[in-house]
Amino acid sequence: MSFVESSERVYSDLKNSSELTDLLSNTVESIYPLYASVEESENFVVYRIEDIGSASKDVSRRYNVIVTSYALGYDECCAIADAVTSAFKSSGYSYKDLGGISGVLEEGRLLIEQKFNIKL
Numbered sequence: 001m002s003f004v005e006s007s008e009r010v011y012s013d014l015k016n017s018s019e020l021t022d023l024l025s026n027t028v029e030s031i032y033p034l035y036a037s038v039e040e041s042e043n044f045v046v047y048r049i050e051d052i053g054s055a056s057k058d059v060s061r062r063y064n065v066i067v068t069s070y071a072l073g074y075d076e077c078c079a080i081a082d083a084v085t086s087a088f089k090s091s092g093y094s095y096k097d098l099g100g101i102s103g104v105l106e107e108g109r110l111l112i113e114q115k116f117n118i119k120l
Contacts, residue, residue: 007047007049009118013087019086025041047068066116069084077111094119
């Protein structure tokens, strides 16, 4: 599977979660690959894909999926991160939760970066 295919899979799993999209500023329009629009103002997520190669002799590949949730408030940021986890749990694919880290940007926006592993 290519980066394009894996990115499409992740985007589909995120956008199909109303629990997640209901929390975002512009619903599915607030889900971004790699970087967010400069016009994005409040609650949104950015995801990226890391190809970590094949773990076995079969043709499947393993990918790390890093999702960063952004919000102006702590509770909102936590709710978005929890909704990301729920979106992946309800997916037809098996995402393994590898943990995460929280932080704050200079302008005061909060973030939670989560890492998942998926075999495609």
